[in-house]
Amino acid sequence: MLLLGTAAAALLMLPPATGQAATGLRDVVLVGNSVSGSVSFLDGHTFANLGSFNVIPDLAQRLAAMNPVERAAYAIVRQQEGGDRFADDVYLSPDGRTLYVSRGNLDDVVAFDLAGRTMRWRHQVAGFKADHAALSPDGTRLIVSATTVARAEVLDTATGALVASVATGTYPHANDYSADGSRIYNSSIGITALPRVLDFAKGDKLVTVIDAHTFAVLRTYRFAEGIRPAVFTPDGTTMYAQLSYLNGFVEYNLVTGRITRTVPMPFSPAGQALSP
Template sequence: MTVRRKFPCMIAALGLAAATAASPASTASPQHAAPGGDERDRSSGEVAEVLFVGNNWDGTADVLTPDGELEPLARVDIVPDLDKRLREVYTDPERLGYYLGIRALVGEGNDQYVDDMYTTEDGRTLVVSRPSLADVVGIDLAGGELVWRFEVDGHRSDHMAVSPDGEHVAVSASTGNVVHVLDIETGEEVGQFPSGDSPHENVYSADGEKIFHASIGHVYTPLDRPALDSTKGERHFQIVDADSYEVLERIDMGAELDEAGYPDYSSAVRPMTFSPDERYVYFQVSFFHGFIEYDLAENRVVSVVNLPQSEEAANTEREQYLLDSAHHGIAMNPQGTDLCVAGTMSDYATIVSRDRLRHGELVEGGEKPYWATSSSDGEHCFVSWSGSDRVSALSYDTGEEVASTRVGDHPQRMRLGHVRTDWLAEQDPPRS
């Protein structure tokens, strides 16, 4: 795999960190690009479950069957307004600085146009966070135009989560150090809560009463040694009331690991997944080739699970890690029996039994796996290979790869969603 060094970007990284701390947050407000969007036909119709794959550098999302076939069904343009947005960026020196900084530091030399995405329950609107454009948009799938647009605080949007009732979407504002909660139909902000530096992952509890959130700090700096850990900024795992947006609990997972006898682990919680009863959270942390099992009821580290490293990864200096991500992608099947893990720096994915915490076959389906998502029936885990522009389906039963499909440039986040069957029937499968 090819790993980009962070040393050439050191000055730009420190400048971006300083600007983040010093610059005021932008005014966040929805912009309704399609007047009358709320009056669109909302009559009932048949919907189908699909798998959306966000092609971050492409500015597109592929639509696949959410099964062991991964049949390509459609491709959606996520940046239909790109010309207008770029005119705004290039006429604002501050925005341009961040835009180019994101390209150089987080985008590995590329613009980031698709991070996360969810659909409305009626399957008509795709809601997408667009990092380089610092916004969240609602896209009318039928017409391809924006229904609404929300500008996040700061200059970059990131991971999202949708509430179980499908009414709200929470989005991390990376340089604004807040999480916005929006009405998914209108883009209006209904609340927000504070985060640490570089807000990242969000997960709603099954009952919709809490939001689990984590911040990851300044992953774009080259100051990666444990002795310099404090330079990475504030990093917290948070439990937030989903009604009042009050932060109920804030945990420093690095300190928890240190207390459990695991010193020098990062506090930056990356992707996370939960047991069906939500007592246990399984999460990845920066620089660690494996994952942590944590008991939320007793507030203690239960297990630290080491997974294999490739020879190349073992010989890679921390400063050359991809945005500090040794592993980035973890999911649990709905039955709660197995986990699916993306070994990002070692170019593999694997199924891990939850009871024994032992891994199975290492599936080497491409380069730089960067996300894992379970199928709704729990039969498959979908893994995005961002360096190879492919998505794989792994069998939770056998651990083997059962399908692989080519998608757009740099697939990252994958989410299950719904689309109208009449829209789907009109689409031509993409030619990748």
């Protein structure tokens, strides 16, 4: 699975392109390669592949350190995810010097010094799976979903220390900062291992709104299905989200807490030919 992230700049130890500043900084696009456990750096303008960075240099060590319960959980998560997922989300610090990676199946978050190609810190996430993450606009906090314990963990990006742990819906998934950086939206998808006929048993599918400074829960929105990718308008009044089992998206009023529009998307011929 490929996960795409963008960053303003990165210190890549590569010669800068014509017209770029002599600082060694350049615009890049990050692609997290989940199976290989690497991050590819693409030029932010030409999309040429600049090289890759190994984000699982300690894989053998991590696997060897697992106790029998952790190893069994690792195998179960790996089976449910359809294989290895070592780069669930990737971010760069604002100065482009540090790469942060949520390593899903390894249940941790790590920070790498790009210039030195060394691991700065590692944080073990509660439960058995780390999921999507978000970096605060000022780069000082990283929030990551601890899927199996229904929590969102807030980390100090300088040290990897746990700053806060916030209750969420069942199987928290995405994290998104508001445009002004004052709120965090955590979206949960429910227990994905269960089939649709057992939707009632999947748990709470919520959007949890968190104060980005105090990490107090400000409000929750309940949905009938899991909340998949979502975007939030800059004024904080509207969310557009794709929901589980919906081939389309909804427009959701964050003031009234109601769906205002459901927009179905057309199936391709290949999609129409699929059977359940």
